[in-house]
Amino acid sequence: MRSAAPIPARHHVVVVGAGFGGLAVARSLRRADVDVTLVDQHNYHTFQPLLYQVATAGLGSEDVAHQVRGIVRKHRNVRFRLGRVERLDLDGRRVHLDDGQALPFDSLVLAAGSVYGDHGIPGVREHAFVLKSVHEATALRSHVLRQFEAAAHEPETAADGHLTFVIAGAGPTGVEMAGALVELFRVLRQDYPELAAARPRVVMVEPTGTVLAPYGPRTRAYAERTLRRRGVDLRLRTGVSRAEPHQVELSDGSIVPSRTLIWAAGVRANPLAERLGIEVDRGGRVPVTESLHLAEHPDVFVIGDMAGVPGSAERPYPQVAQVAIQMGKHVGHVLKARRAGREPRPFRYADRGQMAIIGRGAGVAELAPGLGGGRFSGFLGWLAWLFVHLIYLPGHQNRVTAFGTWVYNFLTYDRHARLLLDEGERAAAAARAPARADDNVPRLDRAA
Amino acid sequence: MRSAAPIPARHHVVVVGAGFGGLAVARSLRRADVDVTLVDQHNYHTFQPLLYQVATAGLGSEDVAHQVRGIVRKHRNVRFRLGRVERLDLDGRRVHLDDGQALPFDSLVLAAGSVYGDHGIPGVREHAFVLKSVHEATALRSHVLRQFEAAAHEPETAADGHLTFVIAGAGPTGVEMAGALVELFRVLRQDYPELAAARPRVVMVEPTGTVLAPYGPRTRAYAERTLRRRGVDLRLRTGVSRAEPHQVELSDGSIVPSRTLIWAAGVRANPLAERLGIEVDRGGRVPVTESLHLAEHPDVFVIGDMAGVPGSAERPYPQVAQVAIQMGKHVGHVLKARRAGREPRPFRYADRGQMAIIGRGAGVAELAPGLGGGRFSGFLGWLAWLFVHLIYLPGHQNRVTAFGTWVYNFLTYDRHARLLLDEGERAAAAARAPARADDNVPRLDRAA
Numbered sequence: 001m002r003s004a005a006p007i008p009a010r011h012h013v014v015v016v017g018a019g020f021g022g023l024a025v026a027r028s029l030r031r032a033d034v035d036v037t038l039v040d041q042h043n044y045h046t047f048q049p050l051l052y053q054v055a056t057a058g059l060g061s062e063d064v065a066h067q068v069r070g071i072v073r074k075h076r077n078v079r080f081r082l083g084r085v086e087r088l089d090l091d092g093r094r095v096h097l098d099d100g101q102a103l104p105f106d107s108l109v110l111a112a113g114s115v116y117g118d119h120g121i122p123g124v125r126e127h128a129f130v131l132k133s134v135h136e137a138t139a140l141r142s143h144v145l146r147q148f149e150a151a152a153h154e155p156e157t158a159a160d161g162h163l164t165f166v167i168a169g170a171g172p173t174g175v176e177m178a179g180a181l182v183e184l185f186r187v188l189r190q191d192y193p194e195l196a197a198a199r200p201r202v203v204m205v206e207p208t209g210t211v212l213a214p215y216g217p218r219t220r221a222y223a224e225r226t227l228r229r230r231g232v233d234l235r236l237r238t239g240v241s242r243a244e245p246h247q248v249e250l251s252d253g254s255i256v257p258s259r260t261l262i263w264a265a266g267v268r269a270n271p272l273a274e275r276l277g278i279e280v281d282r283g284g285r286v287p288v289t290e291s292l293h294l295a296e297h298p299d300v301f302v303i304g305d306m307a308g309v310p311g312s313a314e315r316p317y318p319q320v321a322q323v324a325i326q327m328g329k330h331v332g333h334v335l336k337a338r339r340a341g342r343e344p345r346p347f348r349y350a351d352r353g354q355m356a357i358i359g360r361g362a363g364v365a366e367l368a369p370g371l372g373g374g375r376f377s378g379f380l381g382w383l384a385w386l387f388v389h390l391i392y393l394p395g396h397q398n399r400v401t402a403f404g405t406w407v408y409n410f411l412t413y414d415r416h417a418r419l420l421l422d423e424g425e426r427a428a429a430a431a432r433a434p435a436r437a438d439d440n441v442p443r444l445d446r447a448a
Numbered sequence: 449m450r451s452a453a454p455i456p457a458r459h460h461v462v463v464v465g466a467g468f469g470g471l472a473v474a475r476s477l478r479r480a481d482v483d484v485t486l487v488d489q490h491n492y493h494t495f496q497p498l499l500y501q502v503a504t505a506g507l508g509s510e511d512v513a514h515q516v517r518g519i520v521r522k523h524r525n526v527r528f529r530l531g532r533v534e535r536l537d538l539d540g541r542r543v544h545l546d547d548g549q550a551l552p553f554d555s556l557v558l559a560a561g562s563v564y565g566d567h568g569i570p571g572v573r574e575h576a577f578v579l580k581s582v583h584e585a586t587a588l589r590s591h592v593l594r595q596f597e598a599a600a601h602e603p604e605t606a607a608d609g610h611l612t613f614v615i616a617g618a619g620p621t622g623v624e625m626a627g628a629l630v631e632l633f634r635v636l637r638q639d640y641p642e643l644a645a646a647r648p649r650v651v652m653v654e655p656t657g658t659v660l661a662p663y664g665p666r667t668r669a670y671a672e673r674t675l676r677r678r679g680v681d682l683r684l685r686t687g688v689s690r691a692e693p694h695q696v697e698l699s700d701g702s703i704v705p706s707r708t709l710i711w712a713a714g715v716r717a718n719p720l721a722e723r724l725g726i727e728v729d730r731g732g733r734v735p736v737t738e739s740l741h742l743a744e745h746p747d748v749f750v751i752g753d754m755a756g757v758p759g760s761a762e763r764p765y766p767q768v769a770q771v772a773i774q775m776g777k778h779v780g781h782v783l784k785a786r787r788a789g790r791e792p793r794p795f796r797y798a799d800r801g802q803m804a805i806i807g808r809g810a811g812v813a814e815l816a817p818g819l820g821g822g823r824f825s826g827f828l829g830w831l832a833w834l835f836v837h838l839i840y841l842p843g844h845q846n847r848v849t850a851f852g853t854w855v856y857n858f859l860t861y862d863r864h865a866r867l868l869l870d871e872g873e874r875a876a877a878a879a880r881a882p883a884r885a886d887d888n889v890p891r892l893d894r895a896a
């Protein structure tokens with residue numbers, strides 16, 4: 001016999017999203033006199049900073065995901081609930097899930113992150129690839145490999161852009177993706193003797209005049225120089241004006257034949273924010289108080305990429321993991337202070353600095369002024385990046401595998417996960433066999 | 449500029465299937481005076497013996513796959529072609545692929561393996577899970593996890609079989625799957641405090657009177673005892689008579705409420721065999737000569753799971769990796785002998801023995817009589833199994849990861865890949881976003 005999950009009698013905190021912010025809330029409340037339910041549409045946390053490595057075959061898809069129950073099972077007052085949020089009823093204090101059930105809450109924390117925004121540019125929504133989920137990363141990886149396969153046995157299409165990959169946006173995501181793609185080409189050159197004379201290339205466009213805009217001038221100059229030296233066709237002051245299946249039109253009027261547009265040109269808060277019925281900012285973010293809750297609903301918190309200008313800050317904080325983690329901890333602080341009848345302190349972001357990787361032996365790291373304001377680039381920046389990402393990657397097994405894989409990749413230049421394990425193939429498999437009522441899975445009797 | 453792939457001028461061998469057999473053919477011909485094209489619908493080799501570990505979260509999906517181009521790029525005369533075979537034109541000597549292109553051949557080797565056969569039992573084809581591909585393994589893993597999630601938050605469905613898993617067939621695949629599932633339960637018990645009182649169980653049915661039928665009596669007794677001791681509800685002399693979405697009907701008339709039927713009760717040759725226009729045997733296999741080619745077509749070879757009774761043998765060889773590998777090598781021998789004007793020797797299978805794993809510290813291994821006929825069971829059999837599978841797993845990186853993961857799993861009892869990364873979720877993602885012409889991928893603007 002199995003006992004039904006009781007509705008918690010203690011103060012019940014529902015946290016929507018098991019990203020950096022949501023997990024930080026749960027961790028921060030692990031010994032508090034509250035019950036926490038962490039809701040996510042996936043049963044795993046996605047370590048988004050490494051998705052570009054999945055997309056470029058450096059890491060396997062499962063290396064950057066870690067099951068949420070495995071993370072929260074150490075905390076006796078934290079439960080996990082698999083589900084997608086359909087509707088928020090702030091007055092009735094309920095979160096309605098897509099399976100018809102509703103979770104009652106005393107406090108609610110929205111930490112559902114961001115999605116990519118297309119800035120209204122035609123075709124981007126339909127044709128661009130993004131890097132927000134494990135599925136998107138493996139889909140992009142498979143698409144890239146498929147372009148090489150197509151180019152290898154369809155010589156007549158040589159000119160039509162199979163091997164030209166356009167990246168929109170030269171922020172950290174775009175830069176990391178560009179560097180990793182160029183390194184993947186090196187491996188693929190050996191894989192495809194048919195393409196010995198071909199020149200796969202990365203075209204990176206950026207509407208502003210610089211790469212890595214938030215960084216200092218020396219770091220930006222280093223990054224730009226390194227990208228160009230590694231063969232990236234970097235076009236500054238240029239944006240995408242239209243995306244089509246077989247070409248990308250740029251703002252300078254030129255047309256790049258390409259079947260792959262990777263969109264790294266800006267995010268928007270998760271559309272869940274718009275369903276709060278509160279005016280959001282240009283990036284879709286929700287304004288919050290300096291305690292990170294809605295002005296009208298002190299029990300409803302919004303953190304991370306979804307949070308707009310908090311309290312007296314002048315502008316929203318950057319949409320990065322550190323902000324989400326610190327905001328998550330702060331919500332924990334506010335809730336515990338309230339339970340204890342104390343006044344919570346206001347949220348202040350403690351900027352530690354920023355880091356990005358351009359490729360093998362080439363990273364950049366800038367410490368915040370409060371931490372000395374140091375700057376590393378090159379090999380040292382690269383080591384710093386690897387070290388910090390290993391520390392934050394959840395799951396011992398993932399850490400061991402990622403570390404081993406990085407050492408292996410560094411020594412051999414290999415990228416082992418060059419597997420065309422993609423949506424197209426999966427969808428085709430699903431279409432060949434009938435599905436069950438409750439899921440959608442390929443079954444027997446399909447030809448190999 | 450890119451050069452078009454030239455049509456080989458040398459004797460051209462087309463090998464269909466990059467499984468154990470197909471890869472053995474390619475390797476065996478690597479220095480021969482022929483050109484080889486290896487065709488597969490996937491760009492990777494699937495190491496089928498470890499799929500049950502992917503299905504039970506022990507290994508990641510990418511750990512058991514290895515890109516074919518990475519394997520064959522060492523061999524200058526071997527090329528890879530991604531594609532699915534649509535039609536075979538033996539007289540015109542062409543293999544027609546699903547992308548409309550045709551590969552001309554001088555010699556053809558069919559090594560496309562097997563699929564599961566349902567023996568005509570109603571509902572099996574629609575509702576059973578199988579373990580032949582990486583997609584099927586991750587789909588099964590996700591389905592198992594989904595049952596636990598459903599049981600955790602739908603207490604009213606406690607009785608309707610979410611946590612009962614039926615395995616049909618107690619051969620090596622069924623036994624390995626049963627043992628691994630029971631070990632996964634141990635981890636899931638910690639993941640799901642909501643299910644503390646629940647008893648997930650494995651019901652294994654087998655129409656014959658024994659588990660592991662091909663093994664000796666002592667090994668069979670050990671395996672049966674070990675399975676029962678580990679909690680598997682083993683029902684011998686019982687088969688499946690009907691499968692439905694929420695229950696499985698057994699041949700003894702009993703009904704097991706269950707949403708998961710795992711089919712390990714027999715395979716059939718790849719249906720490609722039937723398209724040869726030659727009479728196939730009961731298992732769908734193609735009769736071949738003692739040189740492993742069709743009697744009427746000396747240039748068309750059939751090996752591995754697709755090959756029927758060869759020459760003077762009394763019955764088909766078992767459908768295992770060793771047979772496929774030896775047959776693949778033999779086809780290489782025959783082709784090289786023909787090129788040199790020598791008489792090839794007939795194929796003889798050198799049986800080395802067999803091994804299977806029941807779970808942690810419990811394996812069975814029997815050496816063939818020619819190798820001394822030794823028998824190991826328990827910890828020694830388990831170590832032997834791990835060792836042999838590591839040796840045969842293709843890809844250094846895969847070997848390192850699998851070894852590391854096994855050590856980790858053994859020490860911690862953990863199963864790190866408890867990720868619900870499944871077809872249902874992917875199909876839903878694909879449905880939410882429009883697809884490109886040439887693939888099927890989720891894009892921007894989806895809520896997290």
